[in-house]
Amino acid sequence: MDSLKKQLKANTYLNEIEVKDDILYYINNIVNAVMIGTSQTENWVLIDTGLPNSADKIMSVAHRRFGKNNPPAAIILTHGHFDHVGGVVDLINAWNIPVYAHPKEFDYLTGKTAYQSVFKEHKNMIFNQEPINIKCVLKELPENGVVPFLKGWKWIHVPGHSPGHIALYREKDKILIAGDAFVSMSLDAFYNTQKKTNSSVYMPPAYFSSDRENLKASLEKLMQVNPEKAIMGHGEHLSGKKLRVGLQTLLKSLDE
Numbered sequence: 001m002d003s004l005k006k007q008l009k010a011n012t013y014l015n016e017i018e019v020k021d022d023i024l025y026y027i028n029n030i031v032n033a034v035m036i037g038t039s040q041t042e043n044w045v046l047i048d049t050g051l052p053n054s055a056d057k058i059m060s061v062a063h064r065r066f067g068k069n070n071p072p073a074a075i076i077l078t079h080g081h082f083d084h085v086g087g088v089v090d091l092i093n094a095w096n097i098p099v100y101a102h103p104k105e106f107d108y109l110t111g112k113t114a115y116q117s118v119f120k121e122h123k124n125m126i127f128n129q130e131p132i133n134i135k136c137v138l139k140e141l142p143e144n145g146v147v148p149f150l151k152g153w154k155w156i157h158v159p160g161h162s163p164g165h166i167a168l169y170r171e172k173d174k175i176l177i178a179g180d181a182f183v184s185m186s187l188d189a190f191y192n193t194q195k196k197t198n199s200s201v202y203m204p205p206a207y208f209s210s211d212r213e214n215l216k217a218s219l220e221k222l223m224q225v226n227p228e229k230a231i232m233g234h235g236e237h238l239s240g241k242k243l244r245v246g247l248q249t250l251l252k253s254l255d256e
């Protein structure tokens with residue numbers, strides 16, 4: 001009976017994966033949002049905000065993990081694509097907190113510019129949305145690489161997938177939050193834009209125009225960091241050899 005109860009409990013939250021005591025990612029359909037911190041730490045921070053209309057789901061995960069009256073100190077965006085900023089407007093309305101991003105991403109977050117879709121107009125409305133405008137709460141990530149409210153973390157500029165794309169890294173346990181710098185889920189069926197590889201690591205879905213040279217340079221930059229564990233924007237987290245070999249295979253495939 002006890003084990004059945006346990007199983008049922010685990011199944012209820014199958015879309016929440018705790019990779020460290022203080023790091024959990026919530027799988028919002030096809031995209032991950034990461035929560036860093038615990039109910040015991042002074043602050044916690046939310047990285048990315050899922051697909052449109054996902055704020056309620058993110059909040060219910062947060063309430064359970066951190067308590068009802070314990071909003072994050074800030075939201076940090078790896079980049080501004082629709083599948084990472086979907087919940088952000090509702091969340092800042094509910095929580096009244098700042099949002100940090102790289103300044104090169106600001107035009108897309110202040111209503112100025114829309115990302116350029118690789119699809120022809122009207123082919124897929126979801127990719128041709130108006131940019132969001134969160135100017136009133138938007139803040140630049142500090143130039144020195146320090147991550148607000150997160151001790152021991154650094155942010156790394158990894159452009160390519162988008163101009164101001166960032167990853168987050170904690171040296172202590174060599175954990176990387178990669179955003180869409182690379183992913184571990186083939187979204188080919190979903191977006192029909194991805195090149196197939198036989199690796200556990202994939203290039204990010206190319207539904208918006210991306211810069212291939214920068215993508216590759218950013219991948220190399222992240223490999224030099226030599227992460228032991230990585231949480232990506234899409235797909236399951238990867239560790240150890242699977243992560244290392246996956247990254248090497250992907251990098252090699254880019255030269256072919």
Ligand SMILES: [Zn+2]
Binds near residue numbers: 079081161180204
């Ligand atoms: Zn993206």
Ligand SMILES: [Zn+2]
Binds near residue numbers: 031081234
């Ligand atoms: Zn994405």
